[in-house]
Amino acid sequence: MTPERYRRLRDVLDKRQPDLTVLMENVHKPHNLSAILRTADAVGVYEAHAVNPTGGVPTFHDTSGGSEKWVYLRVHPNVEAALEHLKGRGFTVYAANLSERAVDYREVDYTRPSAVLLGAEKWGVSPRAAELADADVIIPMMGMVQSLNVSVAAAVILFEAQCQRLAAGLYARPRLDPETYRRTLFEWAYPREAAVLRRQGLPYPPLDEEGRIV
Numbered sequence: 639m640t641p642e643r644y645r646r647l648r649d650v651l652d653k654r655q656p657d658l659t660v661l662m663e664n665v666h667k668p669h670n671l672s673a674i675l676r677t678a679d680a681v682g683v684y685e686a687h688a689v690n691p692t693g694g695v696p697t698f699h700d701t702s703g704g705s706e707k708w709v710y711l712r713v714h715p716n717v718e719a720a721l722e723h724l725k726g727r728g729f730t731v732y733a734a735n736l737s738e739r740a741v742d743y744r745e746v747d748y749t750r751p752s753a754v755l756l757g758a759e760k761w762g763v764s765p766r767a768a769e770l771a772d773a774d775v776i777i778p779m780m781g782m783v784q785s786l787n788v789s790v791a792a793a794v795i796l797f798e799a800q801c802q803r804l805a806a807g808l809y810a811r812p813r814l815d816p817e818t819y820r821r822t823l824f825e826w827a828y829p830r831e832a833a834v835l836r837r838q839g840l841p842y843p844p845l846d847e848e849g850r851i852v
C-alpha cells in the first residue's frame with residue numbers, strides 16, 4: 639500500500655453516498671449487472687442491492703472494471719425482503735418502469751435517500767415490485783424502440799442523481815459514519831487481511847496516516 643494509493647482510497651470513500659442506491663430485480667446477465675455496478679461506483683453508491691431468487695451470488699463480467707471490489711452488493715431473496723430492507727432504512731424507492739403512472743425521472747429529488755429499482759432485461763419491473771415502490775420514473779423515449787438497455791437506464795438516472803447531489807454539495811464532505819468509514823477503508827486497503835480477521839471474528843486494527851497497519 640503506497641501513500642498515494644491510500645490517499646486515492648480515501649478520496650473515493652470521502653465521496654461515497656450511503657443514501658443513494660440501486661436495486662436490481664432479477665437483472666441476470668453478468669454484463670448488465672457489472673455495467674450497473676460500474677456506474678454505481680462512478681456516482682458514489684456505497685452499497686447496491688439485487689434480488690436473486692436463486693439466492694446465489696451474482697456473477698460478474700469484465701465490463702465491471704473491477705467495481706464489484708468497491709461497491710458492496712447485498713443480495714435479497716425476493717422483492718418483499720428487498721423493499722422492506724430499503725424502506726426500513728429510510729429510502730424512497732423509485733421504480734424505473736415504463737408505466738402509465740411514471741413521471742419523468744428528472745422530476746425526482748435524488749438528494750433525499752433514494753433507491754432506483756431496475757427491472758429484468760426481458761420482463762421489466764415485476765407488478766409486485768412496482769406495487770411496493772413509492773413511485774415510477776421513466777426516461778422519455780422519442781424513438782422507435784420502447785426501452786433502453788437496463789444498464790443504460792441505470793446510468794441515465796444515476797447521473798441525474800449525481801448532478802443534483804453535486805449541486806447540493808453532497809460530495810463535498812464525507813457522508814459515511816466514522817465506524818463504517820474506518821471499516822471500509824481497512825477492507826479496501828487490505829482485503830485479504832480483512833477477510834482473515836472477519837473469519838476469525840477479530841476487529842480490524844487501526845491504520846496510520848499513510849495507511850500502514852498499526
Ligand SMILES: C[S@@+](CC[C@H](N)C(=O)[O-])C[C@H]1O[C@@H](n2cnc3c(N)ncnc32)[C@H](O)[C@@H]1O
Pocket residue numbers: 733734735736755756757758759760761762763775776777778779784785786787788789791792
Ligand atoms: C429492457 S428494459 C425492460 C423492458 C420491458 N419489456 C418492460 O416493458 O419494462 C429493462 C429495464 O430497464 C429500465 N428501463 C429501460 N428503459 C427505460 C426507460 N425509458 N425509462 C425507465 N426505465 C427504463 C427498466 O427498469 C426496465 O425494467
